[in-house]
Amino acid sequence: MAKRVLVVEDNELNLKLFCDLLRAHDYVAEPVRDGREAVARAQAFKPDLIIMDIQLPHVSGVELIEMLKAxxxxxxxxxxxxxxxxxxxxxxxxRALGAAAYVSKPISVVRFVDQVAALL
Structure with missing residues (x-):
């Protein structure tokens, strides 16, 4: 069964890129544009991995990691x-807050896919 990945990203181009890359590698990608929806969407979607931007409007990635880990x-x-x-x-x-991996933008496509595979 395909692994499920929740992608929390407010930038449309990055969101599309990440989801397209994941789908091209046979993952099921679920996009979330607003961090305020991320916890509820994660509870409903039951992902195997969450990929998230740290610089989000309304709720920061740091706050979101804390909410997910709680x-x-x-x-x-x-x-x-x-x-x-x-x-x-x-x-x-x-990482101290609980992130298993940290990737800086602009992403390397190969590194991104390798990191996803390593976490799954």
């Missing part, structure tokens, strides 16, 4: 954080 049903799902604003110490801070 939820009994969702806390064991690996999270791959993706961000364009990689400052010194960000990766360590985001």
């Amino acid at each position: 939820d009994e049903e969702l806390k064991t799902i690996p999270i791959m954080a993706v961000t364009a604003y990689a400052a010194k110490g960000d990766e360590e801070r985001i």
Whole structure:
């Protein structure tokens, strides 16, 4: 059975790119444009992996990781954080919150797909 991946990304081009890449590699991709919907969508979709932008409007990726990790049903799902604003110490801070992987934008397609495969 195909692995399910929830993609939380507010940028339409990135969202399409990530979902297209996942689908091309036989994953079931579920796009979420608004971080405020991510927890409920994750509970309904039951993903094997969550890929999320860290710079989201309304709710930050950091807050979203905290909410996902606080939820009994969702806390064991690996999270791959993706961000364009990689400052010194960000990766360590985001991994400490519970992200299993950290990828900076612009993404390398090969690295992105390899990272997804490694987490699944």
